[in-house]
Amino acid sequence: MRSFTVHEGIVAPMDRANVDTDLIIPKQFLKSIKRSGFGPNLFDALRYLDEGQPGQDNSKRPLNPDFPLNQPRYAGASILLTRKNFGCGSSREHAPWALEDFGFRCVIAPSYADIFFNNCFKNGVLPIVLPEETVSDLFEKMYAEEGFSLTIDLPAQEIRSASGEVIPFEVEEFRKHCLVNGLDDIGLTLQSAEAIRAFEKQHQQRNPWLFGSLK
Amino acid sequence: MAGQTLYDKLWQQHLVESHPDGTSLLYIDRHLLHEVTSPQAFEGLRLAGRKPWRLDANLAVSDHNVPTTTAERAGGVEGIIDPISRLQVQTLGDNCSDFDIVEIPINDRRQGIVHVVGPEQGATLPGMTVVCGDSHTSTHGALGALAHGIGTSEVEHVLASQCLSTKKMKNMLVRVDGQLQKGVTAKDLALAIIGKIGTAGGTGYAIEFGGEAVRSLSMEGRMTLCNMSIEAGARAGMVAVDDTTIEYVKGRTYAPKGEQWEQAVAAWSELHSDDDAVFDAVVEMRAEDIQPQVTWGTSPEMVLPIDGLLPDPDSFDSETARESVRRALEYMGLKAGMPITDIKPDRIFIGSCTNSRIEDLREAAAVVRGKQVAASVKQALVVPGSGEVKAQAEAEGLDKIFVEAGMEWREPGCSMCLAMNADKLGDGEHCASTSNRNFEGRQGFGGRTHLVSPAMAAAAAVAGHFVDVRNWQEGA
Ligand code: SF4
Numbered sequence: 001m002r003s004f005t006v007h008e009g010i011v012a013p014m015d016r017a018n019v020d021t022d023l024i025i026p027k028q029f030l031k032s033i034k035r036s037g038f039g040p041n042l043f044d045a046l047r048y049l050d051e052g053q054p055g056q057d058n059s060k061r062p063l064n065p066d067f068p069l070n071q072p073r074y075a076g077a078s079i080l081l082t083r084k085n086f087g088c089g090s091s092r093e094h095a096p097w098a099l100e101d102f103g104f105r106c107v108i109a110p111s112y113a114d115i116f117f118n119n120c121f122k123n124g125v126l127p128i129v130l131p132e133e134t135v136s137d138l139f140e141k142m143y144a145e146e147g148f149s150l151t152i153d154l155p156a157q158e159i160r161s162a163s164g165e166v167i168p169f170e171v172e173e174f175r176k177h178c179l180v181n182g183l184d185d186i187g188l189t190l191q192s193a194e195a196i197r198a199f200e201k202q203h204q205q206r207n208p209w210l211f212g213s214l215k
Numbered sequence: 216m217a218g219q220t221l222y223d224k225l226w227q228q229h230l231v232e233s234h235p236d237g238t239s240l241l242y243i244d245r246h247l248l249h250e251v252t253s254p255q256a257f258e259g260l261r262l263a264g265r266k267p268w269r270l271d272a273n274l275a276v277s278d279h280n281v282p283t284t285t286a287e288r289a290g291g292v293e294g295i296i297d298p299i300s301r302l303q304v305q306t307l308g309d310n311c312s313d314f315d316i317v318e319i320p321i322n323d324r325r326q327g328i329v330h331v332v333g334p335e336q337g338a339t340l341p342g343m344t345v346v347c348g349d350s351h352t353s354t355h356g357a358l359g360a361l362a363h364g365i366g367t368s369e370v371e372h373v374l375a376s377q378c379l380s381t382k383k384m385k386n387m388l389v390r391v392d393g394q395l396q397k398g399v400t401a402k403d404l405a406l407a408i409i410g411k412i413g414t415a416g417g418t419g420y421a422i423e424f425g426g427e428a429v430r431s432l433s434m435e436g437r438m439t440l441c442n443m444s445i446e447a448g449a450r451a452g453m454v455a456v457d458d459t460t461i462e463y464v465k466g467r468t469y470a471p472k473g474e475q476w477e478q479a480v481a482a483w484s485e486l487h488s489d490d491d492a493v494f495d496a497v498v499e500m501r502a503e504d505i506q507p508q509v510t511w512g513t514s515p516e517m518v519l520p521i522d523g524l525l526p527d528p529d530s531f532d533s534e535t536a537r538e539s540v541r542r543a544l545e546y547m548g549l550k551a552g553m554p555i556t557d558i559k560p561d562r563i564f565i566g567s568c569t570n571s572r573i574e575d576l577r578e579a580a581a582v583v584r585g586k587q588v589a590a591s592v593k594q595a596l597v598v599p600g601s602g603e604v605k606a607q608a609e610a611e612g613l614d615k616i617f618v619e620a621g622m623e624w625r626e627p628g629c630s631m632c633l634a635m636n637a638d639k640l641g642d643g644e645h646c647a648s649t650s651n652r653n654f655e656g657r658q659g660f661g662g663r664t665h666l667v668s669p670a671m672a673a674a675a676a677v678a679g680h681f682v683d684v685r686n687w688q689e690g691a
Contacts, residue, residue, distance in 0.1 A: 016542070017535050018414060018514050022654040027633050031280065031299040033254035033306050035367075051660040054299055083535055085415040088448065089654060091350040092252065093366035114418055114450050115350060115364055118381075122368035172382075174238040185368065186263070189376045192232060192240060196378055199231045199242055200269075209471030209479045210244050210343065214317050215271035 002124040003182030009078030020089035039101030087116025218489025225361035244343040248275035250307040252348030256371035257310040268377040283625035327601020330354040330568035337467025356453035357437035363450040385495040387420035391428040393502040398685035401436035402668035405443035406508035417449030428502035434463040455487035512543035560647040563595035567632035570649035571600030582673035588621035589679030595622040
């Protein structure tokens with residue numbers, strides 16, 4: 001996993017609440033058996049005027065000019081600013097894969113759906129939670145200033161703006177550690193292989209019917 | 216010390232270790248896999264040179280992409296017309312044989328939607344931890360299990376280590392006292408709860424559903440209810456074990472037998488919250504107050520009782536809410552103030568892991584028996600949740616009732632719940648659907664979904680618009 005330390009980037013809006021994972025990446029793209037290549041179909045139904053299909057040449061499709069990510073002022077954006085309950089709906093990890101593949105490294109919202117929030121950390125995307133008023137305030141500033149950008153400092157747990165504003169944010173210690181160091185979760189867990197094996201043995205003694213029935 | 220909740224007990228029984236910040240390794244008893252969220256996980260294992268930790272914990276089945284017409288299905292995996300769907304289904308098969316994982320093949324009688332198959336085969340049992348790369352894994356909590364959806368990285372993690380690295384959630388009790396009225400089902404209850412607490416109301420919680428109305432539900436009704444926990448924001452929903460649970464599990468293919476059965480039943484009888492258990496949040500509802508529900512918008516919380524009128528965006532107090540109601544009405548092509556009963560579905564979908572079990576099909580069949588689907592309805596699909604459900608329905612003659620009424624009887628799969636196969640809505644079409652999500656484009660580009668119970672979907676099929684199924688004259 002790519003590590004995340006200090007990142008500076010342009011902020012783009014997804015100005016609605018309850019953005020679901022079907023909206024982030026529509027189901028027809030879930031047929032891929034790969035982990036990459038979802039970026040061109042991020043927010044597909046909003047970004048293009050036609051219905052997208054997997055394997056299509058997206059550069060030939062009609063773009064929706066009203067959609068922020070199609071506007072020059074948000075070109076190259078890597079921080080997504082959005083409203084509450086972002087990422088609700090399905091567990092598809094294709095959602096953070098699409099965000100990451102598009103170039104987003106950080107999402108800022110008042111709240112997230114649990115599974116999506118979790119999936120972000122596994123893919124080097126930092127989901128930051130800020131109070132609703134702070135998010136609204138950032139929206140205003142972003143709309144007011146073309147090229148509005150922020151610096152996300154994960155080790156220091158703060159967001160800095162060019163005008164000198166500093167916004168602190170919370171992040172769980174363990175998740176931060178993994179993200180900053182780009183650690184593979186599985187490798188970490190397997191360091192506890194002995195403990196897992198010991199637990200498994202006792203668990204089987206207590207609940208023998210949980211073992212061996214399928215195979 | 217206060218007593219434990221059901222969730223506390225299940226958590227503690229599976230806890231391998233925890234870090235000071237609460238991050239814990241939770242042991243997983245059953246891992247279900249399907250074709251959409253697993254290929255990248257197997258690929259990850261391959262790249263890292265890892266093997267599954269415990270083969271007998273995993274069970275795989277393809278459901279999302281499988282065709283549901285008998286003709287296309289007859290050709291097996293090779294017969295799937297869409298090459299990308301075929302590749303995904305084939306990839307699951309290949310991965311299962313490479314890694315030696317048990318897979319139910321697509322034309323096996325046991326095949327079906329993973330959340331229907333698990334409990335039906337006894338592959339998911341009370342007291343288990345159950346995960347699957349699918350958010351509706353919450354369904355299995357109906358058995359008194361801790362069951363929730365995971366992402367693909369976690370699918371890989373569970374395959375490799377038999378554990379999930381996670382943190383404990385908070386406890387929420389949703390208690391529904393009294394009895395549901397006749398014609399009001401577990402689906403209406405689920406929608407009413409979401410209408411009350413909102414789609415983020417359960418975020419961060421494991422929900423236990425309790426109270427007389429929940430106790431009175433059949434296992435299938437409890438599965439419908441737990442299935443939709445995720446639509447209320449909660450990864451896990453569960454119901455305590457009681458006689459209904461034990462009766463349901465008894466004799467199923469992978470359920471324990473003989474002496475082990477006795478031992479298991481004794482252990483399962485502890486799977487309920489203690490009387491003095493403390494919940495972080497409690498939601499109380501009266502079952503009698505709940506009417507048949509219909510969603511009108513693009514989020515499951517945009518739901519009303521059947522006699523409701525569509526909301527006026529200006530009546531909401533925040534701009535974000537006004538904007539989302541406005542956008543939803545526009546997307547749905549509906550007007551504020553319109554009665555729900557004026558909405559006319561173009562298509563009907565009875566199926567999905569929420570409502571495709573035998574009792575759901577019986578309820579729908581009772582409504583359409585001897586009647587005809589309205590001329591204005593272009594298509595009415597009935598898609599059983601599994602081959603077992605299909606066989607049972609056919610043994611009871613339900614398939615004939617549907618076909619005689621002008622409905623299509625299909626092969627099992629997810630079908631029009633998310634339209635990854637050929638079953639989908641056209642742009643702008645309204646659908647009375649027994650599935651669980653009414654998001655924009657969920658059932659097809661530009662499609663407009665109204666979530667309802669099987670009986671309500673069947674009644675709308677016949678009437679050509681939404682009607683109150685409580686007033687329905689059966690067989691008349
Ligand atoms: S039926 Fe629908 S919700 Fe259920 S697993 Fe299939 S696609 Fe997901």
